[in-house]
Amino acid sequence: MRGTFALCGLAWLAAVFVAAPSWARPVDDCVTMLDGPLCPPPLGGIAADMGGQMVCGPGQCARDSTGAVKCSALPGGGAVVDMSGDVLCVGGCVTGERRRCVVPTKFSPAD
Secondary structure (H helix, E strand, C coil): CHHHHHHHHHHHHHHHHHCCCHHHCCCCCCEEECCEEEECCCCCEEEECCCCCEEEECCCEEECCCCCEEEECCCCCCEEECCCCCEEECCCEEECEHHHCECCCCCCCCC
16 A cells, blocks of 8 residues: 555646646756857747748747747747648747847856
């Protein structure tokens, strides 16, 4: 009986980690470009447009069938491409823009 409870507890714990909410993990990672690294904003997304330029948005980003990058208007919000090639976003979509991306800085410890 004790083994059954332990197994159920492990299964519950695994389910919690697998189903963690989107705000609990980064949406996308930083990328290294020829001119240096580029990151999405906190809880934001990053994707390459048709010209290969990286653009960012408040939430997750995706490219539609025309190659335009659309991102969720909500920080941490999701974006997905439907069967017809359109991007659907949680909280509505905004166009991905380079100005939304963040350039990381080096760590400098306080004196």
